[in-house]
Amino acid sequence: MLFDANTRLIKVIATIALLYVLYKEFTNQVFEAVIGFSLIILLYFVLLWARETWLSGVKYAVISLLILAIELILNDVYGITDAALLWPLVWILATVYDKYKYLSSILALLTIVVFICISRPVTFTAPLILVGLFIVVLIRKIWKNAYRMKELHLQEINKAHQELKEAHAELQEATMNSMKYAALEERIRLAREIHDGLGHQLTSLIIQLQALEIMLPDEPKKASEVTTQLLQIARQAMAEVRFSVREWSSDEMGLGIIALKGLVSQIQGRSPIKFNFVQESKISEWPNETSIVLYRTLQESLTNILRHSNATSVTIHLQEVNDEIILKVSDNGDYVNEVPLKAGFGLNGMIERCQQHGGTCTFTSAKPHGLCIEITLPIEKRSHHDIHNP
Structure with missing residues (x-):
């Protein structure tokens, strides 16, 4: 203007x-x-x-x-x-x-x-001045166009930056929703296990207690044997309760470890591959950004395994050591160390995502064959209470 x-x-x-x-x-x-x-x-x-x-x-x-x-x-x-x-x-x-x-x-x-x-x-003075006039006006015109292009380029950059921010926010929101869905699905699975496992044991316990009430007057010896069985059922039920409580309390926010487990359960439900999730240490509550990075990298790791590995089993190890989260995903697929690993868009994206949050993502060969992906992230802030190792 x-x-x-x-x-x-x-x-x-x-x-x-x-x-x-x-x-x-x-x-x-x-x-x-x-x-x-x-x-x-x-x-x-x-x-x-x-x-x-x-x-x-x-x-x-x-x-x-x-x-x-x-x-x-x-x-x-x-x-x-x-x-x-x-x-x-x-x-x-x-x-x-x-x-x-x-x-x-x-x-x-x-x-x-x-x-x-x-x-x-x-005289040649006036023609030279004319040439100078042409050059001066031309330079001004070039500078004017350069300024306009700079302003236009800056507007395009700002617009692209705003669109990128909006896309990032939408992606973060989509990831959060996906994590919440995975966590909800995992909680439903735990609730089903409590209902099926603990409910069955309590039903059995009630029936045998009713039988015990009848046996006590006439068959005290047999009643003593039944009491032992009842104690065993009660201990099994208590173990079920403790396991379920640990699972539910592993992540009060519902966006950390329980979301990771929910993701594994989702993939397990639609794949013949056997998945094993191993928690090797106490786990604290994680900031949302850290949870998102772990969720997305685990998701990409498992997707890569499903597409390319021909694996039959996958083990996910999770632990916290020295204020760092270490996530290892190992499979028994086709990869061997002699073959150079070609990192595509997905694997490179995992590396960049971890680096942006101060962590690392490395790829090594598993023994005797397969790929091991190790993700290390710093814990930005820890909660006041840790969750004990199950």
Whole structure:
């Protein structure tokens, strides 16, 4: 907008200057000469104020040649040697250089030649100044276009950055929803196990307690044996309760380890591969960003195994050591150390994601064959209570 305002101001100043030159310098000429100079001024008005969409290279060439032709006619017929009205033409041709490079240069050169031909006395100072004017206007035009391109590029970068931020936020939200779904599915699975396992044992315990009540008066010895069985059932039920409580309390936010387990359970449900999730240490609550990185990298690891490994079993090891989370995913697939690992978009994405959060992601061969992916992430902040190893 600033450049547009400046351009309009320059056009107004140029128009006033042309009218002033016509009135001051050429009104004392013969009538035919005044008509010729007026026609030149009119042609300049067309160049200055016509819409850019209307003007074209051909029209610039025709109008410029008409101006030069009138100047030559006035010089030849009336002996007029004042070429002051050629100066604006050099300026105008320089302003359209970016659109019509060769045409603008040729017409400007032709204008300078005509200027030399009709000017008296002959001097090279004015033509050099004309060349300098063309170069100065051209440099200003180039700088103006560069500034516009810079502003446009900056706007595009800002727009792309905003779109990237929105896409990242949407991706984070989608990941969070996926993790919540996985955690919910894992909780439903645990609830089902409690219902099926603990419910069955409690039912059996109730039935045998009812039988024990009948046996006590008549068969005290057999009742003692039944009591032992009942204690065993009760201990099994208690073990089920403790395991389930540990599973439920492993992640109070529902976005950490329970989401990882839920992801493994989801994939296990649609794959013949046997998955084994091993928690090797106490686990603390993780920040959402850390949980998302672990979830996404585990998801990509398991997806890569399903697509390329031909594995029959996968083991996931998770532990916290020295304020770091270590996640290892090992399979018994086809990969052997002799074959160079070609990291595609997914594996490279895992590496970059871990590095962005101050961690690492490495790939080694498993024995005797298969791939081991080890992800290490720092724990940004720990909760006040840890979850004991099951």
